[in-house]
Amino acid sequence: MSETHDPVVILLTAGRSSRFLASGGPCHKLEMPLCGLPVLEHVIRAVQACGLPWHVVRSAEGDGMGDSIAAGVRATPNASGWLVLPGDLPLITADSLRKVAQALAWAAIVVPTWHRQKGHPVGFAAQCFNDLLQLTGEHGAASIVAAQDACGNVLRLALDDQGIVQDVDTLDDLKYVETLMSQR
Template identity: 35%
Template sequence: MRQGPMVVVLAAGSGVRFAGGRGERGHKLEQAFGRSTVLDTTLSNAIQSRLPVLVVTTETLYAQVTATIAARDVVVLPAAGGEDSGGLLGMGYSIAAGVTARSNASGWLVLPGDMPLVQPATLRAVAAAMPHHPVVYAQHRGRRGHPVAFGAELYSELARLSGDEGARRLVARYPAHGVEVPDGGVLLDVDTEQDLQRMRALYPAPAGAAAVG
């Protein structure tokens, strides 16, 4: 029996563009943001959507993730570049790991862990459109963003993803529907320290993230 759609938060990347990865500043997902961190804020928004949440991460961030998410809802991958990774890690590999861990879902909303401004209402809006389209994505002022959601009919192709390509080819191959939202956070991720500073300026109060626009 299939369950409803679920949010798959991707938190297994090395973050190499942020101060050289895990340098003196640490991983980008561990950086302070509001009252917590970048990743904690992303997870909090995902939980507030009231959709089931699964997190794909590495041992490095496991303790941080399981402070918020139950261990049964966490998939741990080898660290990127580690001896156990086999050179396979990347966004595509993470998506496949999350999808196969919840193969009975009716669909999967893929949300990068470095997007702490994506609002719960946005996740719900994308999920609401999923029964009618194989691929759904959030967009703001006509610009495509995240999350990107995939219906259960694409399971076999999602499960075969690997490397860094992610699911771009699936978005290109199948009819994709954009859900217009007033949430500019769908376009903003933390790639560099400059990105982080800009996003902190858009975060108006430590009580919670607000839509940007």
């Protein structure tokens, strides 16, 4: 496999959806209907529209987001970088994905923000490969971001897209997202 010029979007779908189910959700949050499509389908459509290569992590050895990220990176070892995108952000835009990918030209890590809230996808340049492969557990890549931030290698990228922070963790979140979508 040769190195791709664009970073790969790692779409994380392996979570258990425990908070959603605990809030009264009848099934996994990614399968829930939202404006006529499952939550995950909205995210997939944005990823397809952005034009970047992508890889879905459906299951990972271990239980946490760190395990899923490592699995996605392991499956795409020749990528020029990775955009880590949880599958529960149905409002994310293709434009936001492209902007994070482009910003990787200037930093080892790109953290998008909306009104100063950290969002997703977090972008990682190829130099983060070995660190990403070592991830395990629930905390995702927060330790890598913190270490690179201490070295001045993290770019915070302000975006005008609530979709980078508005996830679906509960039934109330789903209702709120549906309201936002109906207003578009």
